[in-house]
Amino acid sequence: MPTAQSLQVNQAWHALPDAAARATLLQVLRNDLQLNGPKYGCGLGECGACTVWVDGVAARACVIPAHGVAGRSITTLEGLPALHAEGGELHPVQQAFVDAQAAQCGYCLNGMVMMAAALLARNPNPSEADVRRELSGNLCRCGTHLEIIQAVLLAAERMGQPT
Structure with a gap:
């Protein structure tokens, strides 16, 4: 309450x-x-x-x-998964990060995933420039930036497909 x-x-x-x-x-x-x-x-x-x-x-x-x-x-x-998944599945952004191998140490992942999911909630079809701009304030020291961008674009593609 x-x-x-x-x-x-x-x-x-x-x-x-x-x-x-x-x-x-x-x-x-x-x-x-x-x-x-x-x-x-x-x-x-x-x-x-x-x-x-x-x-x-x-x-x-x-x-x-x-x-x-x-x-x-x-x-x-x-x-986040509870908002979009049934049966304990990962949120599409989380699954795309796994599939694109967009993690090394994992410390930045919370922020990257939360920002990416927020972007896709507002803009379901972002350009690469949109993704880069949205994530520009999130720091990743491991150097998985390219995989992270690809993961967000993969999630957008998957989320846009009818189920």
Whole structure:
């Protein structure tokens, strides 16, 4: 049940802990709710590792005060498949990342997948330039940039096909 002291995370309501008065959304997600999809990267909202959706819009959880999003809907990487899949299947973006071998260390993947899924929700047929622009604020140190771009374009292609 929504209150001024709760969050809807991955379609379930959670009371904000008392310590959340000083905590970021990322700290609450990881430390209190044990959701480890969003990662702590820079702590400044610049690398993208902590990306979540707030009311369907991609946002950097490391710079958002937890109380600032009380009563709102938060989606993490863990909640993404539930929005689009049945029977425990991966979200099409996640499956495309697997198929395109778009991961090495995996640290950036949370942000890349969440940003890509947000892009495809807004623009189901992006150009390569659209994908590059959308992901330009996400840092990947492993060098899988080309595979990541191909994964997003593959997901767009698959999501555009009738089932």
